[in-house]
Structures are given as structure tokens and as C-alpha cells.
Amino acid sequence: MASLLNVPSPVLRQQPSLAITSFFPSLHNIRVESQRWQEHEHIPLTSLHHSHATKPNSGRRGKSVHARASLWDSIRAGLLKSSPATLADPKPSDEDEEEELQSEEVILLEKVQTDGTVERIVFDSGADVDVSDLELLCDKVGWPRRPPAKVKAALRNSYMVASLHLHRQLPLSEKNNDGGNKRELIGLARATSDHAFNATIWDVLIDPMYQGQGLGKALVEQMVRALLRRDIGNITLFADAQVVDFYKGLGFEADPEGIKGMFWYPRF
Amino acid sequence: MRISSKRRASSVSEAFGVTESGLFSLSNDELLSRGFELHSSYEGIDLDQLNSLFLKVGFPRRKKEKLTRALQHTLSLFWLRDVKSDQMIAFARATGDNVFNAIIWDVVVDPSYQGAGLGKAVMERLMADLVKRGISNIALYAESNVVGFYRPLGFVSDPDGIRAMAYSRKRR
Numbered sequence: 465m466a467s468l469l470n471v472p473s474p475v476l477r478q479q480p481s482l483a484i485t486s487f488f489p490s491l492h493n494i495r496v497e498s499q500r501w502q503e504h505e506h507i508p509l510t511s512l513h514h515s516h517a518t519k520p521n522s523g524r525r526g527k528s529v530h531a532r533a534s535l536w537d538s539i540r541a542g543l544l545k546s547s548p549a550t551l552a553d554p555k556p557s558d559e560d561e562e563e564e565l566q567s568e569e570v571i572l573l574e575k576v577q578t579d580g581t582v583e584r585i586v587f588d589s590g591a592d593v594d595v596s597d598l599e600l601l602c603d604k605v606g607w608p609r610r611p612p613a614k615v616k617a618a619l620r621n622s623y624m625v626a627s628l629h630l631h632r633q634l635p636l637s638e639k640n641n642d643g644g645n646k647r648e649l650i651g652l653a654r655a656t657s658d659h660a661f662n663a664t665i666w667d668v669l670i671d672p673m674y675q676g677q678g679l680g681k682a683l684v685e686q687m688v689r690a691l692l693r694r695d696i697g698n699i700t701l702f703a704d705a706q707v708v709d710f711y712k713g714l715g716f717e718a719d720p721e722g723i724k725g726m727f728w729y730p731r732f
Numbered sequence: 733m734r735i736s737s738k739r740r741a742s743s744v745s746e747a748f749g750v751t752e753s754g755l756f757s758l759s760n761d762e763l764l765s766r767g768f769e770l771h772s773s774y775e776g777i778d779l780d781q782l783n784s785l786f787l788k789v790g791f792p793r794r795k796k797e798k799l800t801r802a803l804q805h806t807l808s809l810f811w812l813r814d815v816k817s818d819q820m821i822a823f824a825r826a827t828g829d830n831v832f833n834a835i836i837w838d839v840v841v842d843p844s845y846q847g848a849g850l851g852k853a854v855m856e857r858l859m860a861d862l863v864k865r866g867i868s869n870i871a872l873y874a875e876s877n878v879v880g881f882y883r884p885l886g887f888v889s890d891p892d893g894i895r896a897m898a899y900s901r902k903r904r
Contacts, residue, residue: 618831660802705893716897725896726887728870
């Protein structure tokens with residue numbers, strides 16, 4: 465499968481990692497990149513955008529049949545019996561629900577192939593994630609599968625499920641009337657939260673084929689921004705020893721003010 | 733949901749998996765006999781009392797609107813009311829996805845009532861509730877001076893080298 469970052473192209477001479485890291489820390493850098501691409505491939509500047517708009521066909525809906533993609537703990541614990549996914553407390557207000565439904569897309573990378581195929585890597589804090597897509601992704605990173613029903617419930621009960629998708633828009637042709645859009649899940653991160661003060665990020669995953677290019681950083685950074693926009697002041701996570709530096713680079717502090725993470729009878 | 737003080741432990745004990753005996757260290761009856769009424773829902777919570785309890789232990793006072801929203805989106809919570817003074821004197825809550833992970837927040841006991849096992853009382857009940865739902869990955873963030881309080885409850889700090897991290901705006 466020809467992927468966005470592996471196929472050599474007359475446009476993208478630089479290392480793929482440069483293309484991604486140049487988008488950070490500020491979105492302004494995207495303009496620089498797009499200008500360069502524009503010379504060769506006539507990509508309009510406006511194609512790289514940061515949209516807060518509620519999209520008609522994306523974003524979570526309270527009663528959507530689309531389950532959120534599956535979920536993996538960094539700590540591999542968990543009983544396998546099913547549990548009701550109901551909250552004891554009254555349902556959130558309408559205002560909250562509206563807030564939750566908004567999808568926020570950020571196009572991290574865009575490339576037009578010589579045949580006219582447009583490839584984009586898109587971050588979205590509110591996209592529906594296909595459960596089977598996520599199962600495949602977890603297989604790729606070597607994480608254990610979990611019962612789909614539990615995974616669906618966990619995603620539904622998450623405050624934010626952020627995803628990276630590779631979108632491939634085929635050029636219009638005789639064979640291909642609708643210029644078919646395909647998308648592939650290549651990254652995921654989710655957060656649980658009380659919707660007011662605290663959020664905890666879990667299960668940050670990037671498809672191994674797309675690792676090493678700053679996509680993990682992009683995913684987490686965009687997610688943090690999305691959480692900050694919602695006024696969540698305390699964004700936390702638990703980091704395996706080998707990724708502590710990764711998160712430090714994104715603005716996270718270990719043991720802040722001497723606070724220690726503790727787990728109840730952890731099992732690995 | 734109000735826990736009846738007259739309920740007896742069933743064949744699956746009330747604190748199964750949480751305590752060694754499977755029973756709470758202080759039963760509901762014992763709590764009541766000491767003048768403490770147990771609550772497990774946010775109904776009846778006086779936000780001013782909750783804020784004042786937070787202040788007593790050095791937590792910041794929270795905006796009521798945000799506090800309401802936080803409590804509405806809390807998986808499980810337990811609190812104790814001192815009947816005589818009609819004050820909330822202990823509180824603990826947990827958030828999570830209700831399937832895999834839960835985090836415990838805001839565990840507070842009025843300093844005047846500390847040392848009597850009340851923190852343990854709300855913690856054990858909170859954990860039993862989470863375990864009953866099938867959640868076994870229960871985590872929390874403990875200030876260094878209370879790590880010792882959580883350890884007897886079965887909490888381990890930095891297991892396998894895992895570190896708690898928080899986003900700091902200053903660093904950006």
C-alpha cells in the first residue's frame with residue numbers, strides 16, 4: 465500500500481519527519497510548508513485549515529450507532545465481566561452535550577500525488593472511530609484485544625477521543641464517479657474527565673508505520689489544546705518510564721509538586 | 733442511592749476484593765453509631781459545605797457551576813455527614829470510563845475528624861463500588877504526605893516505573 469510518507473514524490477524532497485515537525489509548535493508553520501507545495505502542486509493555502517465547525521456527519525452523537533474505537537490501557541488490567549455503562553448521576557445539561565458533539569479537525573499534512581490523489585493526515589478531537597479499525601491498529605502496535613462491547617462503552621464514556629486518520633481522496637475518473645474518499649485510522653488517544661477540572665489521557669497509539677515522524681507529538685499536542693479550549697485546567701496522564709521524556713517535551717511535568725501516581729494492586 | 737445502615741453483608745461481601753475480610757473496616761452501622769451518615773450520591777450535597785471542606789484541607793475553592801458539572805460527570809462518590817453539626821466532613825469521588833480505568837479525586841476529611849478511619853471509610857466504599865462495576869485499574873495522584881494513607885488500601889506508587897505527569901502551561 466502506497467502511503468503518504470513512503471512513496472517518493474517530486475514534491476516532497478525533505479524527510480517526512482521534517483514535514484511534520486515543522487508544523488509545531490505553532491500552526492503558522494503550516495503556511496510555510498503549503499507555500500512550498502503550492503509551487504509544485506497548486507495546493508491552495510486555504511486547504512490547510514483549523515476548523516472548529518460542527519460537521520454534519522462527524523462528531524459524536526449521544527445515540528449514534530457508531531461506537532468509539534476500542535481502548536487499551538497502558539496498564540494491562542481489567543476484568544472481563546461486563547458492566548453497565550450508566551452514570552449514577554443526572555444526565556449532563558444540553559449545553560454540555562452540544563459541547564461534546566463538536567468536531568475539531570486539524571489537517572497536519574497534505575500531499576497531492578502526481579495522479580491527483582490527495583492524501584491528508586487529519587487530527588480530529590470528535591470523529592467517530594470505527595471499532596474494527598481500532599482493533600487493527602491495536603494489533604499493529606501489539607496491544608491485546610479487548611471485548612468490543614467493553615471497548616465501545618469505554619469510548620462512549622470518554623470525554624474526548626482524539627484520532628489521526630489518513631484520508632485518501634482519489635481523483636475523479638470514469639471508473640470512480642464519486643472520487644471515493646477513504647480514510648484509515650493511524651493514531652488515537654482518549655481522555656476521561658469530569659468535564660470541569662481534571663482530564664486524564666489514556667491509550668496514546670500511533671501506527672508503527674507512521675511512527676518516528678512527530679505524529680505522536682502532534683496528536684497529544686492537539687489533544688491538549690482541545691482540552692485547554694474546553695477550560696480543563698488539570699490535564700494528567702500516567703507515563704511508562706520510557707516515554708516520560710516524550711511527554712516532558714510536550715509540556716508535561718513528572719511528579720508535579722512531588723505528587724505521586726499510585727495504582728491499586730497493579731497487574732501487568 | 734442511599735446505603736441502608738440495616739443492610740447485612742451478602743454472600744458476596746460488601747468490600748469484596750477491597751479489604752482482606754471482604755467487609756468494610758467500619759461498617760455502616762458503626763459509622764452511624766458514631767454520628768456519621770453515609771451518602772453515595774450528589775443529591776443533598778451543599779456546594780458551600782463542600783467548598784469549605786476543600787478549603788479546610790488546603791484545596792482551592794471551586795466555582796459552583798464547575799463543581800456541579802464535575803459532580804454530574806463523576807462515576808462514583810461517597811461522603812459523610814456529621815449528624816450533630818450537620819456538616820459534610822468526608823468526601824471522595826472517582827471519574828473514568830466506567831469499564832477499564834478510574835481515577836480517584838478530592839479525597840478529603842475535615843481535619844477535626846481525621847485519624848478516626850473516616851477517610852478509609854469513604855475510600856473503601858468508593859473502591860468497592862468501582863470494583864463491583866468491573867473496573868480494576870484504579871489510580872490516583874497522591875501528595876507526598878498522604879502516600880502512606882493510600883498504601884494500606886492497596887495502592888502502589890510508580891509501579892513498574894510509571895510516572896504521574898501533568899501538563900504545565902508554564903513550561904510552554
